């Protein structure tokens with residue numbers, strides 16, 4: 001079965017002083033969705049951006065905004081992100097007191113919903129919620145920072161989740177996040193992923209030397225995906 005591949009630049013690695021332009025440029029380079037990392041300095045040891053920034057970006061782009069919540073507690077911020085224009089909201093099961101309730105809250109707010117798994121989080125959290133998921137996000141690094149190295153064991157986890165998605169018969173996106181680059185994106189796709197978060201690989205590309213750096217790196221990723 002052929003899969004549609006989506007490239008999701010993580011704006012965590014963008015230049016925050018010109019974020020609107022960064023989003024416009026990176027979508028124009030041929031990427032598909034904006035990955036928006038929300039960190040609270042509690043669930044993860046870093047602090048990033050919230051609903052106000054999402055609201056400011058919404059008029060700048062028509063692109064799908066995929067909000068990855070690395071916050072605890074999770075429920076009270078969900079309506080704010082929905083109002084701010086998020087299209088998808090994902091959260092970590094360990095950060096929710098009631099996973100089914102949190103998924104329902106996201107859906108009631110009008111967004112698509114997904115669960116995120118850290119490298120050592122058990123897939124058993126999927127057991128009773130597959131019918132409610134639009135996306136499963138597998139972290140291939142421990143959450144909190146861009147620019148980390150891809151953890152190879154993630155490939156086995158991707159294969160296991162791909163089997164579960166195919167068995168479900170549902171159209172659930174399988175996103176992989178952390179250390180995804182030109183030189184491993186094809187391997188990640190072959191394992192079963194269809195949506196690829198890339199932060200440092202895109203926004204860090206040839207920063208000072210190549211004015212078309214996003215186009216260059218995104219084209220290289222697409223060329224790798226075309227081989228799968």
Ligand SMILES: O=C(CO)[C@@H](O)[C@H](O)COP(=O)(O)O
Nearest residue numbers: 143144146147178179199200
């Ligand atoms: O959520 C996270 C980190 O917690 C990721 O979205 C990273 O920001 C991806 O960055 P790279 O590994 O691609 O630099």
